[in-house]
Amino acid sequence: DTAVSQTPKYLVTQMGNDKSIKCEQNLGHDTMYWYKQDSKKFLKIMFSYNNKELIINETVPNRFSPKSPDKAHLNLHINSLELGDSAVYFCASSRRLAGGQETQYFGPGTRLLVL
Amino acid sequence: AQSVTQLGSHVSVSEGALVLLRCNYSSSVPPYLFWYVQYPNQGLQLLLKYTTGATLVKGINGFEAEFKKSETSFHLTKPSAHMSDAAEYFCAVSEFDNNDMRFGAGTRLTVKP
Numbered sequence: 001d002t003a004v005s006q007t008p009k010y011l012v013t014q015m016g017n018d019k020s021i022k023c024e025q026n027l028g029h030d031t032m033y034w035y036k037q038d039s040k041k042f043l044k045i046m047f048s049y050n051n052k053e054l055i056i057n058e059t060v061p062n063r064f065s066p067k068s069p070d071k072a073h074l075n076l077h078i079n080s081l082e083l084g085d086s087a088v089y090f091c092a093s094s095r096r097l098a099g100g101q102e103t104q105y106f107g108p109g110t111r112l113l114v115l
Numbered sequence: 116a117q118s119v120t121q122l123g124s125h126v127s128v129s130e131g132a133l134v135l136l137r138c139n140y141s142s143s144v145p146p147y148l149f150w151y152v153q154y155p156n157q158g159l160q161l162l163l164k165y166t167t168g169a170t171l172v173k174g175i176n177g178f179e180a181e182f183k184k185s186e187t188s189f190h191l192t193k194p195s196a197h198m199s200d201a202a203e204y205f206c207a208v209s210e211f212d213n214n215d216m217r218f219g220a221g222t223r224l225t226v227k228p
Contacts, residue, residue, distance in 0.1 A: 041221040
């Protein structure tokens with residue numbers, strides 16, 4: 001059973017288009033995240049959602065917007081795609097415990113290529 | 116805010132040799148520390164983690180890491196490298212009271228026959 005799943009696995013699109021990446025977790029976690037991994041493999045957190053509230057938002061362009069219809073899903077919508085948006089995007093989830101944070105579990109990644 | 120530095124973007128070892136991947140962290144509160152591995156064209160997989168308790172942590176595939184508070188380090192080791200260990204390894208830190216996890220830039224491990 002897949003714990004954290006992302007769709008699509010690969011996404012090739014033209015500059016200026018709008019696209020969405022979906023993420024679903026079946027772990028019962030209450031917090032979900034989006035990370036961007038650049039060409040140098042460096043991971044940077046973009047967003048996290050806890051109980052439908054955005055609690056972390058790094059300096060990410062407002063063309064990127066996370067949408068969480070429920071606790072099990074956190075989709076990433078990107079408007080007006082730019083060449084620099086080409087990267088691998090990872091979704092993750094975790095459970096917030098009274099004593100701290102539980103381990104984050106990662107999805108397989110979505111490889112976005114903007115032409 | 117917490118941060119992580121991985122020393123060496125590329126490490127090459129011979130099969131059967133010791134693997135040592137270095138990670139130093141910065142945190143204002145007791146940290147949670149993680150090592151993740153990423154095989155080519157795959158997602159991240161948790162190798163091991165340290166939260167509290169024993170400072171020597173054993174993970175999957177024969178890897179282990181030791182939390183050394185005095186050195187602010189969490190180096191990853193494996194006594195004998197296998198060809199299948201070739202991958203990208205990420206060290207990460209989070210703090211107990213928030214969900215913000217910071218990753219290092221990654222270290223690519225190459226294993227020579």
